[in-house]
Amino acid sequence: MGDKLTREEVLHVARLARINLTEEEIEKYQFQLKKLLDDVDKIKEVKLDSNDKLIAPVDEKTVCREDEAGEMLEPEEIMKNVPVSNGNFVEVPVMINE
């Protein structure tokens, strides 16, 4: 314990979130994340009478709409924002090594 997380702890959290950090950021987040996580820890002390949970405050039954084709977007439209494309394909780096 102390007032900061270890370097490895920060890198672990950053890895979970798929976020690359600079050296300067790692150092800063060692203190900041510790402060936030310590604060959140207060929740462990709270005593409750019930285990009922509230995930979202909706009191109507949520029903999926019928699976019918509706308005559709054109592939050209969708491709407009794609950073790297080839025709109507989205290009990404190689994912599977041979």
Place this chain on the structure above:
Amino acid sequence: MSKYLDLSILEINGLLKEKKIKPLDLVLEAFDRIERNSDLNAFITLDREQAIATAKELEGKEVDNLLFGIPIAVKDNIVTKDLRTTCASHILDNFIPIYDATVVKKIKEKNMIIIGKTNMDEFAMGSTSQTSYFGAPHNPWDHNKVAGGSSGGSAACISARLVPLALGSDTGGSIRQPSSYCGIVGMKPTYGRVSRYGLVAFGSSLDQIGPMTRNVYENALLLNILCGRDDYDLTSSHRDVEDFTRLIGEDIKGMKIAVPNFFVSDIVSAEVLNKLNEVLDLLKKNGATVDYIDIDYIDNAVTLYQIIAMGEASSNLARFDGVRYGYSVENPVGIDELYSRTRGEGFGEEVKRRIMVGSYLLSGENAKTYYTKALQIREAIRKSFLKAFEKYDLIIGPNATTTAYNLGEGLDDPLKTFLDDILVIPVNMAGLPGMNVPMGFGKGHLPIGLQIIGNRFDEAKMYKLAAFVEKELNLELDPREVR
């Protein structure tokens, strides 16, 4: 330059109907005002060309509703077809949406004219709008103060009278708190009242879009056209659309008002408490009753917010990966590097911090220790609120513990931004409607706001009380008149 935008919506509507003015007059006046107040940094993107084209198209149409031809500003986390939507983030600074959010469709159907996209905290994460990639907006009452956040640009542009109407979004106070700091009327409707389709998701179980305006009546008018069931948002309510102006002007005699003790505890500054007490006296004098009550676990709301909002955010923001849209790093080696470098360079400091904390809190055993526990406390808070509403019509208190503070203050403290929202977060946890109506001024003539909280779907009753307070206090809310 004309001064039509100083008139009420009803007056403008009259002039449009009598053909004394055209929508184009309003649009040009709005852009003139925005240009002369560009130091406020209220907008990220302006849509001058399209707004003028729309205004000209409207000249051939019948003025068929009160909001016809009225310029409106839209928060930059609500997608607008063919108009850049950045969420005030580098990761979306080149993003052009290919569809309209449901609320945007609705405002276009009523022939309102979108002027531009307003500044905000990056991905709505913050309480001052200072986390914006495009720099912070300024408070029109004092340019050295924050406008509040995250809907700071929308609040500033209404307060400075640049446009009469704006849309904001509220996940943990992001409509009410900047409305309080800037002296305007802002409504966070009941969760489910307004479709979230096209609102870039932050905390999906908390987010809600709402109207930000100069006065109570115009706020209700705008909410009238925003709400309703939408098949594209499963959580939107099937309830009938109602007229939210219908109780405005009614007597408040016999209204039962509750004030949570937490809202008048020592976390609130003396000048805010004094104003609240003046309002309570006013209500009592006019036949309302006021009781102090306890809402269970309300003091834990900030912690719950840190867990629930950050957890949901870490999941929602996983979509920003450099693959389908937005910023993407060049020549990444492997898919993992594409993700992590894009996100590392594309997101700002606050957003990265929140995603990391959220990811951590939801990982492995932590999900049970923190997230499940938070959901249990959340239910207890909701039950306590609902119990209070069995006895009381409305719950009131302040929206913020202080008035707007200096730009640059508190940026190094990761907890400060959450504590700024300590009085507004409970409403989002319970899915209740909450609003701000100005109730006076503090030191340096900075606005102080009254928070009105209603039972689920009780917005009309909230507008009734808000309109009463507005009329009785009769404050000068135009900063140009006093600065």
